[in-house]
Amino acid sequence: xxxxxxxxxxxxxxxxxxxxxxxxxxxxxxxxxxxxxxxxxxxxxxxxxxxxxxxxxxxxxxxxxxxxxxxxxxxxxxxxxxxxxxxxxxxxxxxxxxxxxxxxxxxxxxxxxxxxxxxxxxxxxxxxxxxxxxxxxxxxxxxxxxxxxxxxxxxxxxxxxxxxxxxxxxxxxxxxxxxxxxxxxxxxxxxxxxxxxxxxxxxxxxxxxxxxxxxxxxxxxxxxxxxxxxxxxxxxxxxxxxxxxx
Amino acid sequence: xxxxxxxxxxxxxxxxxxxxxxxxxxxxxxxxxxxxxxxxxxxxxxxxxxxxxxxxxxxxxxxxxxxxxxxxxxxxxxxxxxxxxxxxxxxxxxxxxxxxxxxxxxxxxxxxxxxxxxxxxxxxxxxxxxxxxxxxxxxxxxxxxxxxxxxxxxxxxxxxxxxxxxxxxxxxxxxxxxxxxxxxxxxxxxxxxxxxxxxxxxxxxxxxxxxxxxxxx
Numbered sequence: 001x002x003x004x005x006x007x008x009x010x011x012x013x014x015x016x017x018x019x020x021x022x023x024x025x026x027x028x029x030x031x032x033x034x035x036x037x038x039x040x041x042x043x044x045x046x047x048x049x050x051x052x053x054x055x056x057x058x059x060x061x062x063x064x065x066x067x068x069x070x071x072x073x074x075x076x077x078x079x080x081x082x083x084x085x086x087x088x089x090x091x092x093x094x095x096x097x098x099x100x101x102x103x104x105x106x107x108x109x110x111x112x113x114x115x116x117x118x119x120x121x122x123x124x125x126x127x128x129x130x131x132x133x134x135x136x137x138x139x140x141x142x143x144x145x146x147x148x149x150x151x152x153x154x155x156x157x158x159x160x161x162x163x164x165x166x167x168x169x170x171x172x173x174x175x176x177x178x179x180x181x182x183x184x185x186x187x188x189x190x191x192x193x194x195x196x197x198x199x200x201x202x203x204x205x206x207x208x209x210x211x212x213x214x215x216x217x218x219x220x221x222x223x224x225x226x227x228x229x230x231x232x233x234x235x236x237x238x239x240x241x242x243x244x245x246x
Numbered sequence: 247x248x249x250x251x252x253x254x255x256x257x258x259x260x261x262x263x264x265x266x267x268x269x270x271x272x273x274x275x276x277x278x279x280x281x282x283x284x285x286x287x288x289x290x291x292x293x294x295x296x297x298x299x300x301x302x303x304x305x306x307x308x309x310x311x312x313x314x315x316x317x318x319x320x321x322x323x324x325x326x327x328x329x330x331x332x333x334x335x336x337x338x339x340x341x342x343x344x345x346x347x348x349x350x351x352x353x354x355x356x357x358x359x360x361x362x363x364x365x366x367x368x369x370x371x372x373x374x375x376x377x378x379x380x381x382x383x384x385x386x387x388x389x390x391x392x393x394x395x396x397x398x399x400x401x402x403x404x405x406x407x408x409x410x411x412x413x414x415x416x417x418x419x420x421x422x423x424x425x426x427x428x429x430x431x432x433x434x435x436x437x438x439x440x441x442x443x444x445x446x447x448x449x450x451x452x453x454x455x456x457x458x459x460x461x462x463x
């Protein structure tokens with residue numbers, strides 16, 4: 001059974017439409033969500049977290065529809081959207097003490113381990129941390145309650161190369177234990193190191209959703225390049241040329 | 247819901263909100279429009295919403311494993327808890343002025359409203375106005391607080407003027423009778439105020455819960 005199934009997801013904004021998006025994330029896999037700015041990645045993640053109303057389609061986690069099982073589903077998944085930008089002047093220990101009560105599976109020892117691993121002092125406030133450290137802090141609650149699926153929006157942006165490598169190791173460790181990860185990023189080289197599948201969005205439409213090897217092979221055969229960055233750049237350039245007739 | 251209310255009390259309600267409960271002591275100020283004390287208590291709650299907007303409280307809460315509608319319900323419940331504390335203080339001080347302090351020289355000639363069950367009823371109506379106008383207005387966007395607070399202020403002003411003026415109209419003198427005269431009728435007014443407060447708050451809360459589901463964050 002898929003950890004996450006999205007079928008025909010649709011969201012209409014004035015000037016932008018996310019159209020008929022369908023993909024699924026299997027247990028123990030990492031799926032990269034790619035696309036240029038404004039392609040619909042964040043809208044997709046917001047829809048997956050029920051932060052926005054959808055205008056069509058269905059989202060199911062663990063076989064359960066999101067709308068009817070929002071609370072139970074959110075207890076089984078973890079999510080982090082960039083850096084912590086809430087309660088900047090509250091102690092991290094206080095924030096975690098409040099957050100932990102919402103998760104029956106919360107593991108204090110695991111939380112302490114991640115705080116140590118990320119070199120985060122729980123006695124500090126988020127505003128005392130650098131941008132990169134606040135990104136790491138956002139990951140701590142997501143990783144501390146034995147989530148079966150992680151939804152991450154730009155989890156490695158703002159991190160130094162060593163921290164990024166550490167985080168990718170954490171992802172690999174979690175994947176081995178059956179945790180599925182869906183994350184959007186602009187740093188495509190990170191995805192090449194850890195992703196099993198790619199979902200590529202373009203102007204709100206699904207351009208491709210396939211296992212990594214299959215995706216790379218098909219794009220290479222079409223002449224778009226052999227790396228994710230080349231593929232994205234060449235495909236977006238092609239669209240630009242079509243638009244302006246260059 | 248228990249965890250959400252705990253989160254509200256621990257993170258969202260700022261100390262200033264609790265400090266503003268001390269406005270209840272305005273009931274003891276001679277010759278003062280004492281209904282204003284309810285307004286100040288609501289102003290204290292408003293400051294928590296203002297702080298919450300700056301700290302992205304709603305987004306933090308929505309990312310917890312909770313239903314969107316429950317976020318609105320917990321906020322209403324928390325506001326009711328704060329209002330309940332304020333009301334308890336005001337009630338105790340009202341009883342003090344109606345009993346022990348009833349003969350105090352400073353309160354003898356008061357052209358404005360005296361603390362009484364009718365005053366408590368009007369206090370509840372001001373709290374109800376806050377829940378309907380401010381909380382109801384806030385949950386249209388889960389962001390805007392200026393216009394809803396302006397609406398609440400306007401309604402409060404009307405209630406304060408009405409409360410002070412009605413007692414001077416023929417046949418409504420019982421609203422101002424000091425030292426517990428016509429207590430039965432006044433208690434009936436208090437009961438009506440309590441029913442109105444509960445009904446208005448429940449209706450506003452249900453509406454806010456529905457609206458919360460419709461907001462795109």
